[in-house]
Amino acid sequence: MTQLKLAPIKDVKPVKITVELPASLYRDLVSYGEILGRDGGQGSVEPVRLIVPMLEKFIATDRGFAKAQRSTSNQQMRR
Structure with missing residues (x-):
């Protein structure tokens, strides 16, 4: 079995967006x-x-x- 970073994909209700990908990235996907x-x-x-x-x-x-997200949260909590 291959060690992929993703687990099996769950079936969830999608939100539609449009994205343009390079052909090489699409082939990799x-x-x-x-x-x-x-x-x-x-x-x-x-x-x-x-x-x-x-x-x-x-x-x-x-x-x-x-780290940046924590820093932003900490700054907002101090206000």
């Missing part, structure tokens, strides 16, 4: 979805369904963002 689906015992995951969990994972593991 297609490939990632195929691998994730195969490893999770489900069919291929559509690239559009990968974007939100990937962004959530990125933000959750970005230490610089967390």
Whole structure:
């Protein structure tokens, strides 16, 4: 089994946005979805369904963002 950063994708109600991606990134998302689906015992995951969990994972593991967010929260609490 491949060690991917994402877990199987949950079915949630989406909010529609439009995003333009470079073709190479789209191909990588297609490939990632195929691998994730195969490893999770489900069919291929559509690239559009990968974007939100990937962004959530990125933000959750970005230490610089967390530090800046804490700093902003602390400043607001002092006011």
